[in-house]
Amino acid sequence: MILRIRASERSYPIYIGQGLLDQGELLQRHVPGKRVLIVTNTTIAPLYLDRCRAALLSGNSGLQVEDVILPDGEQYKSLDVLQKVWDKALETRLDRGTTFLALGGGVIGDMTGFAAAAYQRGVHFIQVPTTVMAMVDSSVGGKTGVNHPLGKNMIGAFYQPRCVLIDVDTLNSLPDRELASGISEIIKYGLIRDPALFEWLEANMDRLLARDAEAMTYAIERSCINKSEVVSADEKEGGVRATLNLGHTFGHAMESSQGYGVWLHGEAVSAGTVMAADMSVRLGWIDPSIASRTKALLEKAKLPTEPPKGMTPEEFWKYMAVDKKVLDGALRLILLRGPLGSCVVTGDFDPAALDATLNTSCH
């Protein structure tokens, strides 16, 4: 199936289905120049690099295809590692008409997007995500970047791809933890705006965990639609986009405190989502059953529902203070409010509820 995503300056397609990586003409259609740099990592390269290169060269396309293979993991989402992409591009004399193709998960997508945004002030960009997280989160919205030792995603750009190619078959090689991590973002879409998706997930989590292609295609499609609706609404409403960060302020603090790469992003978001739901109950903003259903669904997906052992409320405060959602010094959080599928972005809450959630969650 094809979704068409409207971005501020132009629109681009997301192709979702089985076996798409072998349909070379799909990719070639979105390469405007003669040169492609595939950016991937040491885990994905042995699995899909040759197939991706073959797709780009099929039918004697005449493309020059280079590649650069980065180390795998969130701890390598740094400016230092990113420089290897630019080094390779300049060593092989890739010009302004080149297309950078991200083959991998969210880290590879975010890094390649920023590499493309900044290389010669902007070259073409294509995403071929190979994790659920990258498929449902990075495919829409144009956020790219790298981490800084003092904060996640602190250096980056908004940059749109020319197309996103999602071959759900690539999920068969995904480790269980990575699968669950991506599912936590799908659950998030249900919580913030799509109660029908949340209920579908309650009924179909087993199929997702079994990597059923049909269920996976449906969940990815619903997620991309939800995200694109939020992102395009933000151009008018201002601030709605922040709802996508449900659980992320707490989650980023957990990732920062442990050092990147110990927990997967979706694992931290999962524990952060439980905290946000807990705080929403304490504020009297949601029925307690929503928090318990949320925790049960995340547990069913085998995701963590508590912060890392030993993490203190003081550590949460330290890292939340530099979070991007802190505007002019006031902490704003994404919290649930109302029936299932409703949330708010607000700095207007009783700080005692936050303290209680931090104190109860830390153990």
Added chain:
Amino acid sequence: MILRIRASERSYPIYIGQGLLDQGELLQRHVPGKRVLIVTNTTIAPLYLDRCRAALLSGNSGLQVEDVILPDGEQYKSLDVLQKVWDKALETRLDRGTTFLALGGGVIGDMTGFAAAAYQRGVHFIQVPTTVMAMVDSSVGGKTGVNHPLGKNMIGAFYQPRCVLIDVDTLNSLPDRELASGISEIIKYGLIRDPALFEWLEANMDRLLARDAEAMTYAIERSCINKSEVVSADEKEGGVRATLNLGHTFGHAMESSQGYGVWLHGEAVSAGTVMAADMSVRLGWIDPSIASRTKALLEKAKLPTEPPKGMTPEEFWKYMAVDKKVLDGALRLILLRGPLGSCVVTGDFDPAALDATLNTSCH
């Protein structure tokens, strides 16, 4: 005087005059948040940092003003040095509403602009240029970035300032070589599209070299107008903007071959402009008098008119091949063609003329 520059998404003012750095309300008007990070260098900080800070704080503005002082010179226009800006911003917990203010020459302006473009995916940006080069070149067009060991300005972004404040009094502290370097860009505007400016420069070069404030204000204003007309025309015509790079393809090769910072940018552009004029004569595209008047004017400004001693045609080729103006492998050059004030961007020329220019110019 105030020029208003139209950029793609919004417009911004350029203030040009004497004593502007002491008019705090001018700067404060363009700071939307509560925090400013002044980025400057070791040469400019002792001269103007305190005055700039005082201007931002005048009238009890309540702003939080931080600063970061970088080493001075084109050789420090690197990603490594740029990281110091992001380190400082994160160490002092500057949020998304912060304004980055560039206080210095073109290197500081380019680096600060890119730092602002990428910090938390984009914060506000103000330019206070203190060199002629930065005033007439970096004030308009939104090009920001850093160098890579394999090429100049290879990593960057298009990013527009909220305002540019040009206090011509700051030129009184500018070294003679820097002054001349900036003047070479003013001469360029005359050559590519403004014959009246070229003739005014032939008559008034002594006043510019004496830093006469009135003459300087006129030359800067004309240059900014010329550049903004070219940049906005490019949104329709595609490619006209490249004419601003007259002399730059040769010039960049000279800078790359020597290592950044040995010659100033405008010095390399000056020698490159003489080469472009020489090649244009060989092609029969301009009257030889235009080339000789160009060389005479650059000499009057005390600028170099030949490549660095010992540089070979082979070195030119090596560095020109990665130049951003090489599109899909074909070398395009900006050359003069027609009466004074006319130029073309073309890959359609007799390569023998290029060889002859390279062989004659290298010594």
